[in-house]
Amino acid sequence: KSSFLSIYSRLKSDLLHDSAFDFTDDSLQWIDRMLDYNVPGGKLNRGISVVDSYKILKEGNQLSEDEFFLASALGWCIEWLQAYFLVLDDIMDNSHTRRGQPCWYRVPKVGLIAANDGILLRNHIPRILKQHFRQKPYYVDLLDLFNEVEFQTASGQMLDLITTHEGEKDLSKYKLPVYRRIVQYKTAYYSFYLPVACALLMNGENLDNFVDVKNILVEMGTYFQVQDDYLDCFGDPEVIGKIGTDIEDFKCSWLVVQALERANEDQIKTLTENYGKSDPTSVTKVKEVYKDLNLQAVFMEYESTSYAQLISSIEAQPSKAVQEVLKSFLHKIYKRQK
Amino acid sequence: KSSFLSIYSRLKSDLLHDSAFDFTDDSLQWIDRMLDYNVPGGKLNRGISVVDSYKILKEGNQLSEDEFFLASALGWCIEWLQAYFLVLDDIMDNSHTRRGQPCWYRVPKVGLIAANDGILLRNHIPRILKQHFRQKPYYVDLLDLFNEVEFQTASGQMLDLITTHEGEKDLSKYKLPVYRRIVQYKTAYYSFYLPVACALLMNGENLDNFVDVKNILVEMGTYFQVQDDYLDCFGDPEVIGKIGTDIEDFKCSWLVVQALERANEDQIKTLTENYGKSDPTSVTKVKEVYKDLNLQAVFMEYESTSYAQLISSIEAQPSKAVQEVLKSFLHKIYKRQK
Numbered sequence: 054k055s056s057f058l059s060i061y062s063r064l065k066s067d068l069l070h071d072s073a074f075d076f077t078d079d080s081l082q083w084i085d086r087m088l089d090y091n092v093p094g095g096k097l098n099r100g101i102s103v104v105d106s107y108k109i110l111k112e113g114n115q116l117s118e119d120e121f122f123l124a125s126a127l128g129w130c131i132e133w134l135q136a137y138f139l140v141l142d143d144i145m146d147n148s149h150t151r152r153g154q155p156c157w158y159r160v161p162k163v164g165l166i167a168a169n170d171g172i173l174l175r176n177h178i179p180r181i182l183k184q185h186f187r188q189k190p191y192y193v194d195l196l197d198l199f200n201e202v203e204f205q206t207a208s209g210q211m212l213d214l215i216t217t218h219e220g221e222k223d224l225s226k227y228k229l230p231v232y233r234r235i236v237q238y239k240t241a242y243y244s245f246y247l248p249v250a251c252a253l254l255m256n257g258e259n260l261d262n263f264v265d266v267k268n269i270l271v272e273m274g275t276y277f278q279v280q281d282d283y284l285d286c287f288g289d290p291e292v293i294g295k296i297g298t299d300i301e302d303f304k305c306s307w308l309v310v311q312a313l314e315r316a317n318e319d320q321i322k323t324l325t326e327n328y329g330k331s332d333p334t335s336v337t338k339v340k341e342v343y344k345d346l347n348l349q350a351v352f353m354e355y356e357s358t359s360y361a362q363l364i365s366s367i368e369a370q371p372s373k374a375v376q377e378v379l380k381s382f383l384h385k386i387y388k389r390q391k
Numbered sequence: 392k393s394s395f396l397s398i399y400s401r402l403k404s405d406l407l408h409d410s411a412f413d414f415t416d417d418s419l420q421w422i423d424r425m426l427d428y429n430v431p432g433g434k435l436n437r438g439i440s441v442v443d444s445y446k447i448l449k450e451g452n453q454l455s456e457d458e459f460f461l462a463s464a465l466g467w468c469i470e471w472l473q474a475y476f477l478v479l480d481d482i483m484d485n486s487h488t489r490r491g492q493p494c495w496y497r498v499p500k501v502g503l504i505a506a507n508d509g510i511l512l513r514n515h516i517p518r519i520l521k522q523h524f525r526q527k528p529y530y531v532d533l534l535d536l537f538n539e540v541e542f543q544t545a546s547g548q549m550l551d552l553i554t555t556h557e558g559e560k561d562l563s564k565y566k567l568p569v570y571r572r573i574v575q576y577k578t579a580y581y582s583f584y585l586p587v588a589c590a591l592l593m594n595g596e597n598l599d600n601f602v603d604v605k606n607i608l609v610e611m612g613t614y615f616q617v618q619d620d621y622l623d624c625f626g627d628p629e630v631i632g633k634i635g636t637d638i639e640d641f642k643c644s645w646l647v648v649q650a651l652e653r654a655n656e657d658q659i660k661t662l663t664e665n666y667g668k669s670d671p672t673s674v675t676k677v678k679e680v681y682k683d684l685n686l687q688a689v690f691m692e693y694e695s696t697s698y699a700q701l702i703s704s705i706e707a708q709p710s711k712a713v714q715e716v717l718k719s720f721l722h723k724i725y726k727r728q729k
């Protein structure tokens with residue numbers, strides 16, 4: 054992780070010396086601070102998994118310094134992509150904190166300039182790719198890949214915004230197919246498929262031959278989000294590092310979707326009256342319905358079924374190295390507590 | 392123009408059938424309405440100039456149906472890019488109207504979802520390029536071009552936001568080099584260089600050989616923005632179709648930059664006290680300073696000097712076709728009243 058972090062400084066420095074823009078001192082300072090605030094502070098799982106996956110695909114051979122740098126640069130591009138989406142998402146959701154600090158747009162003197170900063174974060178990705186990959190045979194595939202995944206993420210975000218954004222607070226839209234579609238596009242492609250696809254491209258593969266791998270990873274991403282939703286309510290805040298607010302925020306969470314599928318008329322009434330309210334009494338009532346419906350057991354059941362299905366799809370893969378990549382992803386998240 | 396407009400419907404329909412996203416009925420409707428509201432309602436000068444430039448570069452040969460479609464598709468990509476920047480710019484500037492209707496984010500039920508719609512507009516560009524240009528030898532150059540120009544535009548926007556965004560309302564930053572740099576990056580690259588660069592790529596050229604052409608177009612873009620600033624104050628609202636508010640908005644306009652360079656102490660005081668205020672008395676006082684300083688004559692002088700310089704750089708170009716492209720741009724804007 055520390056060697057991965059050290060690549061960040063190099064990429065940042067390249068961006069601050071980009072000859073396509075004539076920087077003033079103020080703009081250098083602005084970008085420097087904006088990057089440090091938004092890019093490296095996450096868990097870096099997505100970024101590091103490019104390096105890990107590429108190592109496995111190379112079948113145990115140590116990476117050269119250059120290979121490590123390139124795989125890390127692609128990993129950082131994913132972290133940049135995530136930063137871009139989070140900065141804008143926090144504006145749209147009117148959020149207060151992110152990663153234990155105020156959201157960027159709430160920092161004094163930033164405000165809505167944050168929207169353009171999000172755009173800049175996004176624009177840094179092709180700058181990094183051009184500088185380091187322009188001569189690679191897979192350069193155009195990298196551009197296509199990032200473009201497609203960004204499009205899918207933004208489309209998932211749209212779906213989320215237009216189906217779940219308040220206005221009427223209508224629980225009747227919260228159904229499993231809706232939930233799955235949002236999660237698949239908004240989260241799974243960029244968090245799970247993109248890192249592996251980057252590693253495959255670096256390894257000289259044609260992504261058209263990895264449609265099954267994509268589907269497995271998207272499924273894993275969905276499983277990951279279900280866990281996230283479960284832990285938001287039933288996880289230990291001490292372990293997760295934050296207190297969940299999905300109920301207060303009227304989120305289209307897996308839990309509420311499952312509850313609505315199973316609830317009787319009374320319970321539906323309780324949910325309708327209390328979901329999306331921020332007073333503790335309402336939250337407690339919702340959680341009681343979840344417990345009465347035994348959603349903890351429903352989750353355990355989902356978790357083991359998912360796991361078994363994923364393992365069997367993974368073992369149907371022809372390449373042992375690819376199997377190993379997929380299993381390493383799965384084992385990082387299976388039964389996680391945070 | 393009507394044949395150019397007809398291409399829009401085809402591109403929109405392709406986007407609504409993009410297999411990379413599993414659209415719901417609601418999301419199809421949303422995108423459809425969002426595109427119609429934001430993309431085709433402008434003057435379309437930038438888009439159409441791709442087609443015009445390409446025709447000239449082909450030296451009088453009629454375009455085939457396919458060539459017309461491709462040149463128009465690139466033109467529309469520029470219109471999409473512009474729509475993306477305008478949607479986000481209006482949010483950041485807290486603007487009210489755009490092209491004679493409420494800004495998109497002010498439309499009921501849209502609100503900050505508009506930020507993600509801006510992102511989607513941007514994401515449509517690589518979708519269009521991939522669908523229609525993936526097999527062309529210049530595909531990767533097109534991607535690089537759009538990426539670079541978007542980066543420059545977003546960087547210019549940052550410069551504008553961090554130097555001119557209120558807070559303290561400090562006129563001392565409004566100097567000619569600052570002004571020129573903002574305009575060059577924020578407007579000139581995408582409005583003037585990008586259309587010609589698209590046409591050159593379609594014509595099989597290597598953009599590395601057209602650095603002079605780029606510089607000429609960026610200069611022309613600067614001249615265009617100076618006119619825009621001039622007309623905002625001294626143009627006829629009946630002809631322009633809107634009433635200028637640059638003074639009220641504390642804009643870093645060419646006029647205030649020129650005024651500050653020429654003003655005596657009293658006039659500086661008047662500007663400092665009245666620039667950026669929305670009451671009509673303040674606006675009138677600012678305009679009086681402009682008139683006392685004879686900024687109309689300063690502008691005429693700038694206009695003819697610029698014109699002469701541009702013509703002489705254009706005539707130094709080796710290719711007659713390229714000269715003709717540049718002159719056609721220049722003559723579209725020289726002494727324009729709107």
Ligand SMILES: [Mg+2]
Nearest residue numbers: 142143146148
């Ligand atoms: Mg959010």
Ligand SMILES: [Mg+2]
Nearest residue numbers: 142145146213
């Ligand atoms: Mg959100």
Ligand SMILES: [Mg+2]
Nearest residue numbers: 281282285299
């Ligand atoms: Mg969550």
Ligand SMILES: [Mg+2]
Nearest residue numbers: 480481484486
């Ligand atoms: Mg504006």
Ligand SMILES: [Mg+2]
Nearest residue numbers: 480483484551
């Ligand atoms: Mg603005």
Ligand SMILES: [Mg+2]
Nearest residue numbers: 619620623637
């Ligand atoms: Mg103007």
